[in-house]
Amino acid sequence: MLVDIQINTATILRENKTIRSEMTDLKRTIQHQTDDITALKSSLEHITKQYNEVERELVAARKKIQEQEEEIGELYDLQDKLEQYTRKNSIEIHGVPECAYTETEDVVLKLAEALDVSVEPKDIEICHKLNRKGNKPIIVKFISHKVKTNLYRARAKLKNNAQNIILFNNKEILVDSKTFFIREWFKKGILSIQDLLHNTGQPMTYQEFTNKYSCKTNFLQYYQVISAIPKHLLAKVKSTKPINKELYSDNNLSLQLNKSITLYLNKIKTSDFYTLLCTKIHTTGHSGPQRWSKDLSLDEDKWEKIFTSLKTVCRETKLKEFQYKLIHRIVVTKKELYRYGIKEDDECIYCGEKDSINHTFRDCHFVKIFIQRVINWFNIENKINLNPSSEERLFGILSDLHEKVLVRKFNYTMLFMRYYIYANKLHNKPILLQDFVGKMIIKYRIEKL
Numbered sequence: 185m186l187v188d189i190q191i192n193t194a195t196i197l198r199e200n201k202t203i204r205s206e207m208t209d210l211k212r213t214i215q216h217q218t219d220d221i222t223a224l225k226s227s228l229e230h231i232t233k234q235y236n237e238v239e240r241e242l243v244a245a246r247k248k249i250q251e252q253e254e255e256i257g258e259l260y261d262l263q264d265k266l267e268q269y270t271r272k273n274s275i276e277i278h279g280v281p282e283c284a285y286t287e288t289e290d291v292v293l294k295l296a297e298a299l300d301v302s303v304e305p306k307d308i309e310i311c312h313k314l315n316r317k318g319n320k321p322i323i324v325k326f327i328s329h330k331v332k333t334n335l336y337r338a339r340a341k342l343k344n345n346a347q348n349i350i351l352f353n354n355k356e357i358l359v360d361s362k363t364f365f366i367r368e369w370f371k372k373g374i375l376s377i378q379d380l381l382h383n384t385g386q387p388m389t390y391q392e393f394t395n396k397y398s399c400k401t402n403f404l405q406y407y408q409v410i411s412a413i414p415k416h417l418l419a420k421v422k423s424t425k426p427i428n429k430e431l432y433s434d435n436n437l438s439l440q441l442n443k444s445i446t447l448y449l450n451k452i453k454t455s456d457f458y459t460l461l462c463t464k465i466h467t468t469g470h471s472g473p474q475r476w477s478k479d480l481s482l483d484e485d486k487w488e489k490i491f492t493s494l495k496t497v498c499r500e501t502k503l504k505e506f507q508y509k510l511i512h513r514i515v516v517t518k519k520e521l522y523r524y525g526i527k528e529d530d531e532c533i534y535c536g537e538k539d540s541i542n543h544t545f546r547d548c549h550f551v552k553i554f555i556q557r558v559i560n561w562f563n564i565e566n567k568i569n570l571n572p573s574s575e576e577r578l579f580g581i582l583s584d585l586h587e588k589v590l591v592r593k594f595n596y597t598m599l600f601m602r603y604y605i606y607a608n609k610l611h612n613k614p615i616l617l618q619d620f621v622g623k624m625i626i627k628y629r630i631e632k633l
């Protein structure tokens with residue numbers, strides 16, 4: 185029994201010891217964790233502090249931006265004001281055709297003269313065309329604001345006066361709530377309110393009106409018009425210079441476009457505008473014919489025939505195209521191919537001389553012989569004796585001296601012959617009469633010749 189108790193006590197003691205050591209371990213762990221928590225706390229504090237600092241900075245930055253935005257707004261306003269100030273002395277002039285002047289300054293001076301405003305070259309600071317689409321406006325900056333204002337006022341005066349006192353189609357003078365136009369009056373030269381007034385400024389009576397103009401107008405119509413004129417326009421007439429009637433008369437319907445072209449505005453049709461467009465485009469002759477003309481005697485009349493003959497020379501588009509290219513000298517020979525680096529030399533494959541368009545179709549010794557043979561063959565076949573010139577060999581017979589069908593056949597033969605020479609030469613093939621005649625006969629069938 186005692187032994188048992190002793191054993192138990194020993195066991196308890198041992199266990200106690202273990203517990204104590206575990207307790208110590210636990211205490212140590214707790215201590216560690218407490219340390220950790222303290223460390224975390226302090227770092228959290230640190231972060232919070234940083235955060236607050238950043239937030240403060242952000243607020244400051246926001247405030248700064250707000251201030252800057254306000255400043256920018258103020259600057260914009262200031263700039264606008266400045267610009268207004270710099271433009272204060274400028275005027276844009278629209279609607280003056282660019283062809284009507286060489287110096288923009290002249291336009292300004294003439295305009296001022298027409299408006300009765302004194303402007304001298306020294307008043308103009310700068311003056312130039314504005315880069316806009318279409319008819320370019322002119323901008324002019326005056327030395328002083330006063331000159332600009334004077335011009336502006338004069339402009340307004342002109343606009344108001346001249347247009348408002350015209351009788352016809354005037355929005356302010358309405359008969360039966362409509363504007364009106366009386367052709368008979370217009371023909372007699374009645375145009376403005378002035379024409380219906382005495383020198384005193386009072387309207388004429390019907391009798392005075394008929395005496396002066398001998399119009400067939402009845403008195404009702406006359407008084408209808410008189411009563412339709414508003415008082416303020418009657419008052420305005422007194423302070424207005426007589427209008428320039430030439431601007432409105434029938435005699436002023438011609439427009440001198442340049443030295444050789446006068447347009448009659450009352451007769452002009454769409455086709456006339458089209459002609460204008462065409463004549464403007466074709467100011468110089470075609471360069472192809474110009475170069476041919478250096479060593480051929482072909483006048484403009486003949487060139488026109490050559491061009492028109494293109495339409496009827498044959499049915500085949502390929503040959504027409506070839507002839508077109510020949511006229512414009514855009515066919516290629518070895519000269520061009522050598523220049524573009526496609527061929528190694530520019531020598532004629534038949535004779536070894538320098539190749540060119542002239543050489544290929546006219547000057548080459550072998551070609552000359554070939555052409556003569558073709559002509560001989562044609563003459564025998566058609567029982568005729570044609571001896572075409574070198575121009576005719578290139579562009580066909582254009583005169584009416586021979587039978588039409590025969591000329592057509594001959595021209596077609598010459599065209600196909602040129603094409604035959606051209607194509608064979610490009611493909612390094614010989615030009616042979618028998619070969620050519622064989623092909624020619626098939627071609628005749630296609631063209632029904």
Ligand SMILES: [Zn+2]
Pocket residue numbers: 532533534535536537543548549550
């Ligand atoms: Zn040759």
